[in-house]
Amino acid sequence: MNREDFPMLDGNLIYFDNGATTLKPNQVIDSMTDYYSKYCANAHRGDYSNSLKVDNMYEGVREKIKKFINAKEKSEIVFTSGATDGLNRVVFGYFKKHLKAGDEVLLTVSEHASNILPWFVLAKEIGIKIKYIPLDCHHEVVLENVEKMLSDKTKVISLAYVNNVVGDIRPIRDIVELAHQRGILVVGDGAQSISHIKTDVTQDDIDFFVASAHKFYGPTGIGFLYGKFDLLDDMDPVSYGGGMNAIYMSDGYMELREVPTRFEAGTQNIAGVIGMGEAIDYLDKIGIKNIIKHEHELKEYLVSKLKKIDNIILYNEDTAGSIVAFNVKDIFSQDVAIYLDKYNICVRSGNHCAKILNKAFNVENTCRISLCFYNTYEEIDKFIEIISNIGNIWNEIL
Amino acid sequence: MDKELKRSIILDNYQNPYHRERHDDEEGYIKINSRNVSCIDNIDLYVKMKDDKIESISFDGEACVISISSTSIMSSLLEGKTIDEAIEIIKNYDNMIEEKDYDKDILEEALVYDDVARQPSRKKCATLTWHGLYKKLLELNEEK
Ligand SMILES: Cc1ncc(COP(=O)(O)O)c(C=O)c1O
Numbered sequence: 001m002n003r004e005d006f007p008m009l010d011g012n013l014i015y016f017d018n019g020a021t022t023l024k025p026n027q028v029i030d031s032m033t034d035y036y037s038k039y040c041a042n043a044h045r046g047d048y049s050n051s052l053k054v055d056n057m058y059e060g061v062r063e064k065i066k067k068f069i070n071a072k073e074k075s076e077i078v079f080t081s082g083a084t085d086g087l088n089r090v091v092f093g094y095f096k097k098h099l100k101a102g103d104e105v106l107l108t109v110s111e112h113a114s115n116i117l118p119w120f121v122l123a124k125e126i127g128i129k130i131k132y133i134p135l136d137c138h139h140e141v142v143l144e145n146v147e148k149m150l151s152d153k154t155k156v157i158s159l160a161y162v163n164n165v166v167g168d169i170r171p172i173r174d175i176v177e178l179a180h181q182r183g184i185l186v187v188g189d190g191a192q193s194i195s196h197i198k199t200d201v202t203q204d205d206i207d208f209f210v211a212s213a214h215k216f217y218g219p220t221g222i223g224f225l226y227g228k229f230d231l232l233d234d235m236d237p238v239s240y241g242g243g244m245n246a247i248y249m250s251d252g253y254m255e256l257r258e259v260p261t262r263f264e265a266g267t268q269n270i271a272g273v274i275g276m277g278e279a280i281d282y283l284d285k286i287g288i289k290n291i292i293k294h295e296h297e298l299k300e301y302l303v304s305k306l307k308k309i310d311n312i313i314l315y316n317e318d319t320a321g322s323i324v325a326f327n328v329k330d331i332f333s334q335d336v337a338i339y340l341d342k343y344n345i346c347v348r349s350g351n352h353c354a355k356i357l358n359k360a361f362n363v364e365n366t367c368r369i370s371l372c373f374y375n376t377y378e379e380i381d382k383f384i385e386i387i388s389n390i391g392n393i394w395n396e397i398l
Numbered sequence: 399m400d401k402e403l404k405r406s407i408i409l410d411n412y413q414n415p416y417h418r419e420r421h422d423d424e425e426g427y428i429k430i431n432s433r434n435v436s437c438i439d440n441i442d443l444y445v446k447m448k449d450d451k452i453e454s455i456s457f458d459g460e461a462c463v464i465s466i467s468s469t470s471i472m473s474s475l476l477e478g479k480t481i482d483e484a485i486e487i488i489k490n491y492d493n494m495i496e497e498k499d500y501d502k503d504i505l506e507e508a509l510v511y512d513d514v515a516r517q518p519s520r521k522k523c524a525t526l527t528w529h530g531l532y533k534k535l536l537e538l539n540e541e542k
Contacts, residue, residue: 332460332461332462332463332466333438334438334439334462335462335463338462338519338520349438350438351438365438365460394405394408394409394463395405397463398404398405398408398409398463
């Protein structure tokens with residue numbers, strides 16, 4: 001679908017690493033070039049027309065995101081540099097202030113490093129306890145395992161909506177319902193989900209939600225954090241500076257501006273925000289329903305083909321997402337990736353920033369194919385042909 | 399060396415590596431872990447010294463064809479060498495990988511990697527355990 005919009009797809013590149021970052025459509029690229037070449041100015045500053053235009057564009061993107069994820073208020077959207085930044089702000093801006101020694105946070109071993117390491121640091125700093133929700137035999141999160149882990153001390157559950165190694169879609173809405181019955185907050189990491197499933201923060205009743213634009217066809221270095229207004233209002237900024245203060249005095253007195261401006265200190269990534277807004281429009285135009293359908297069909301097709309090849313080990317054939325994790329028997333995943341690269345096929349090898357998952361997987365490293373809507377059946381056929389000939393690998397890569 | 403020969407030496411060392419075995423917690427073995435965070439290789443070397451000489455080197459781990467084979471070649475090449483000789487060989491090897499001047503005569507089978515620089519991402523794989531051992535040998539030299 002819509003391949004013509006992507007200049008990177010002009011040649012013979014087969015891009016199967018969409019979980020790492022997606023390619024960018026012309027609409028997004030052009031919107032950023034336009035900002036730099038036609039109305040470049042800072043936001044919230046000047047009284048001249050370009051600056052006003054920038055202000056309107058910038059705040060307009062907040063509105064677009066609000067609609068896209070169905071938040072109640074535009075002020076509940078904070079621009080960040082990405083999912084990692086969002087998670088760090090939530091952990092150090094909100095939870096550091098509200099948790100105390102002995103309080104428990106529930107994670108899983110398959111979370112991305114960005115949803116584990118900040119909690120490790122908080123555990124060191126204030127003595128919270130980290131507990132891992134056990135995964136089921138398909139490495140997935142199921143509600144009953146969440147329930148089993150709850151205690152009087154549990155204060156937060158922080159989980160990806162969609163995991164980045166096996167691609168399972170977590171039952172977040174049910175988890176939130178369960179959590180809220182006991183006054184537990186839930187942080188949703190939407191990095192891998194936002195471009196693949198419908199996000200509805202209001203229906204889900206999620207407390208915090210983060211995402212990165214570069215994983216939904218937008219630019220790198222920009223993303224957003226959603227938080228319920230009252231929670232954001234009770235969160236501390238992690239950076240201080242221009243744009244976010246209302247007044248300050250020489251004696252150290254300061255008053256901060258309102259939510260969300262309070263969280264956007266310094267000159268922001270304006271081009272990034274504009275590009276992210278364009279990416280939202282782009283996704284809306286294609287329609288998340290169409291995306292889900294196409295990706296699902298592609299994944300089924302890929303799995304059915306891979307299963308016919310003898311020496312392929314599949315780790316997640318039954319998961320619902322658009323990720324396929326596999327290995328070729330007796331060949332190291334990185335060597336497989338290098339072999340595929342000879343044919344211009346991009347896949348990721350390694351542990352995918354989930355370094356403690358391997359215990360569960362019983363394998364340190366895998367190759368990962370992460371599909372998206374511009375991938376095609378023809379690309380999969382080509383890949384299958386090449387991976388079937390992997391007997392040639394040493395002639396190709398040595 | 400022609401490409402065919404190189405390939406067969408690399409593959410032979412990958413598929414039938416020299417001394418691929420663990421010696422965890424065994425008396426007399428120095429364990430050196432080498433990890434490559436960017437390309438996920440993870441190898442443990444076990445080095446046994448006798449006075450000033452490397453008596454044996456063995457290894458195990460999960461890694462790519464270049465890391466495994468180059469570790470195997472290193473192990474057989476450096477066994478029986480003194481610390482100073484081994485340091486000299488590793489320095490030369492490193493120069494070869496970095497496309498600097500080096501002494502061909504002391505590298506033996508390790509010469510198969512003389513064109514690794516053409517695939518820059520693989521330079522790290524070819525030097526992973528060599529660098530780990532080099533650091534340890536320098537330490538041993540200082541303790542002397
Ligand atoms: C599940 C998940 N969370 C968080 C992140 C971090 O995203 P970013 O690197 O854009 O901050 C990623 C990126 O791979 C991810 O897959």
